[in-house]
Amino acid sequence: MVSVIVPCYNQASYLEEALASVLRQEYQEWECIIVNDGSTDATATISKKWIKKDKRFKYLEQENSGVVAARNNGIKQAVGDYVLPLDADDKIGKEYLAKALGRFKNNEKLKLVYCEGEYFGELEKKWDLPEFTLQELATRNIIFNCAMFKKIDWERIGGYDANCTKGLEDWEFWIHLLKDGGEVYKIPKVCFYYRQVGNSRNVSITLQQYKEIYEYLSLKHTAFFVEHLGSFKFLYEKLKKLERQNTRLEKQIKANNNTLTMKRILKLLIRRIK
Known part of the structure; x- marks a missing residue:
């Protein structure tokens, strides 16, 4: 089973589009855990509507603690062997879970699977991702947060670093996950869609x-x-x-x-x- 973790803080206007992209997956053995990070908008109402629509959707609430805590809390509750984080304002293509899980089943050395990406919203274009190498990863973050990994590996490295509250928590996680070995595979197809809007989570960092x-x-x-x-x-x-x-x-x-x-x-x- 794959556990899709969707942290949400005041992104109710986008949440349903993200959840709909999970519901459309060709691979059916998934759960989707929505983590409400202390939202003051309609996040709770929308989430509860979706858990009634399909029992594979689950809902957690926490006081506003940030995306790191939200992801970690969601993954703690996950029952799947594989985890896919998905921000509430993004979406995934219908083949993503099937293609990513298929790679894991065929390669026991694999630690991370991601895909080609595309921007949508205020900016619409292909995401130009460099080929993965550890040297490139040391220079900058070259993998978006919506990549699949094993829950056992998340447990092994202690999850997302709670000290990374200002951003780049996914970069730290990939370094920690991969620095001691393991293979990475990029699906040669666009299966992830990253929303570009003025209030995106990564928009403002000094x-x-x-x-x-x-x-x-x-x-x-x-x-x-x-x-x-x-x-x-x-x-x-x-x-x-x-x-x-x-x-x-x-x-x-x-x-x-x-x-x-x-x-x-x-x-x-x-x-x-x-």
Whole structure:
């Protein structure tokens, strides 16, 4: 069985579209756990409607604690051997569960399966994802959060890091999951659709926040970064470059009314530190 985990914080207007994409799956042995992270909108009402519609939908409530806690709490309750996180404003193609699970069944060394992605909403285009390598993963996050992994591996590494409250929790999770070995497979088909709107969860992150996250990950996974990027001196110099860019990029963020997306920030950063 696959457990689809859907954290939701005040995204009731998008939630039904996400849940409908789960209901349309060709693979039928799934459960979908909706985790209401203290929403003040119609999330509870919509969720309860869906659990009446199909018993495979389940519903949890928690005080507002953030997406990391919501995902972890949902996965704790999951009965499936495989887990697929899905944000409440995104959606998946009908073949995703079947194709991902099929890869796991054919390869016991596999730890992670994801797919081609596509933007929709305010921006509609193919998501240009680089080919996976550990070196590329050490440079930046190259896998979106909606990727399938085994629950036993989530348990082994202690779940999503509760310290990653400012973002990039999925990057930390992929590093932790893969740094000691295991294979990754990307399905050569678009099965994930990432909504682009002004209030998307990843829309607003300051350079200072990004620097703090990167510094935390560098310290937690030092051996991984050293192995794949070179030396700790390399990491130190990379952080210093981030600091030197702080003033100018912060001004750019303010000039754009704080609507510079994390994707655009990361592009600027990568361009300057490569």
